[in-house]
Amino acid sequence: MSSSTLGRCRRWASPFTKANCSNKLLHSAFSAFTTRTSTNIAEHDSPSRPPPPPIRVGITESSGRGVFATRRIRAGDLLHTAKPILCHPSLSAIHTVCYFCLRKLKNLANSLSHGSFCSEECKERSKGFYDVEIRADWLAFDDYCRTHDLKYPLMVKRLACMVISGDATTDSLDTLQPTSLTTEMMLEMEEGFGLLRNALTKALMTDENVAFLTKQWYISMLARIRINAFRIELVGGSYEDLLSSAVASVEAEGAVGNAIYMLPSFYNHDCDPNAHIIWIENADAKLKALRDVKEGEELRICYIDASMDQEARQELLFQGFGFQCSCSRCLFGD
Numbered sequence: 001m002s003s004s005t006l007g008r009c010r011r012w013a014s015p016f017t018k019a020n021c022s023n024k025l026l027h028s029a030f031s032a033f034t035t036r037t038s039t040n041i042a043e044h045d046s047p048s049r050p051p052p053p054p055i056r057v058g059i060t061e062s063s064g065r066g067v068f069a070t071r072r073i074r075a076g077d078l079l080h081t082a083k084p085i086l087c088h089p090s091l092s093a094i095h096t097v098c099y100f101c102l103r104k105l106k107n108l109a110n111s112l113s114h115g116s117f118c119s120e121e122c123k124e125r126s127k128g129f130y131d132v133e134i135r136a137d138w139l140a141f142d143d144y145c146r147t148h149d150l151k152y153p154l155m156v157k158r159l160a161c162m163v164i165s166g167d168a169t170t171d172s173l174d175t176l177q178p179t180s181l182t183t184e185m186m187l188e189m190e191e192g193f194g195l196l197r198n199a200l201t202k203a204l205m206t207d208e209n210v211a212f213l214t215k216q217w218y219i220s221m222l223a224r225i226r227i228n229a230f231r232i233e234l235v236g237g238s239y240e241d242l243l244s245s246a247v248a249s250v251e252a253e254g255a256v257g258n259a260i261y262m263l264p265s266f267y268n269h270d271c272d273p274n275a276h277i278i279w280i281e282n283a284d285a286k287l288k289a290l291r292d293v294k295e296g297e298e299l300r301i302c303y304i305d306a307s308m309d310q311e312a313r314q315e316l317l318f319q320g321f322g323f324q325c326s327c328s329r330c331l332f333g334d
């Protein structure tokens with residue numbers, strides 16, 4: 001993630017071999033998300049079908065799974081795009097961005113207190129979770145998030161509503177690496193869990209629909225969201241060239257919300273990254289190469305502000321993401 005991203009973490013024992021890991025993960029990632037590469041479509045047999053993105057998911061030597069180039073990539077090339085599995089606006093942006101895609105709303109005068117949509121399409125695509133959500137009283141839950149300055153429980157709330165409406169399954173995030181949690185951290189999550197379960201049980205008048213919503217499920221979702229969520233900052237405009245998009249991501253306004261993706265979650269961190277993730281108008285992400293990349297090279301993004309000194313970077317990555325960075329810059333003490 002750029003200086004804009006938050007959430008991501010440690011460990012993982014892969015049940016996959018190198019080969020089937022890349023196949024299975026790419027299949028699940030791409031069946032759910034739109035993908036395009038910058039390669040000229042005219043070079044390929046079928047002009048109507050975009051070529052596969054120039055990447056695969058594989059196992060790295062020291063950082064679990066990672067994303068690798070399957071061919072030479074040029075600086076500025078679009079690697080692929082990705083649609084979120086789920087996203088949620090920041091509480092401070094609820095009245096200013098679309099409740100589904102996080103696009104800035106044009107007409108703020110008509111925005112609703114529980115979220116508005118930028119288009120009929122977004123409204124239609126939200127119908128499942130929104131119909132569940134508006135039946136419950138979220139005052140206590142939202143207050144809890146606001147007073148503790150928490151954003152991830154809001155994402156678990158949305159996922160829970162998506163599961164109840166049939167828009168998602170309880171295991172939608174299971175492929176993602178979870179962070180390790182201390183007993184203290186898990187105890188802190190209990191209040192949020194109680195408030196979420198209470199709001200939904202009261203609204204649905206039955207335990208049956210919320211049977212999946214156990215403390216264990218809630219904590220396990222938060223453990224994955226903490227390490228894999230991206231903080232969305234929109235850069236606006238049309239930033240197709242490398243320099244403008246890099247400048248735009250530095251100059252982007254504050255976060256409009258947070259989102260979880262499948263494929264972007266497999267990019268490891270580097271303090272001198274060769275790729276970056278960017279959001280132009282909404283939560284649909286673009287992954288781009290920052291410099292020329294050789295076939296087989298791992299593509300890495302930067303999770304934090306890379307301009308900090310080594311000690312500050314290591315501290316932030318350890319505290320926020322739970323790992324000791326092993327990138328070349330850190331190994332050489334830069």
Ligand SMILES: C[S@@+](CC[C@H](N)C(=O)[O-])C[C@H]1O[C@@H](n2cnc3c(N)ncnc32)[C@H](O)[C@@H]1O
Pocket residue numbers: 008009010011012062063064065066176177227228265266267268269270321322323324325326327
């Ligand atoms: C968002 S995940 C990236 C994908 C992950 N490797 C996987 O297998 O799902 C972030 C985790 O990857 C590992 N990781 C990412 N960048 C790393 C780095 N520079 N040094 C060491 N571990 C890293 C850490 O375990 C970190 O918690």
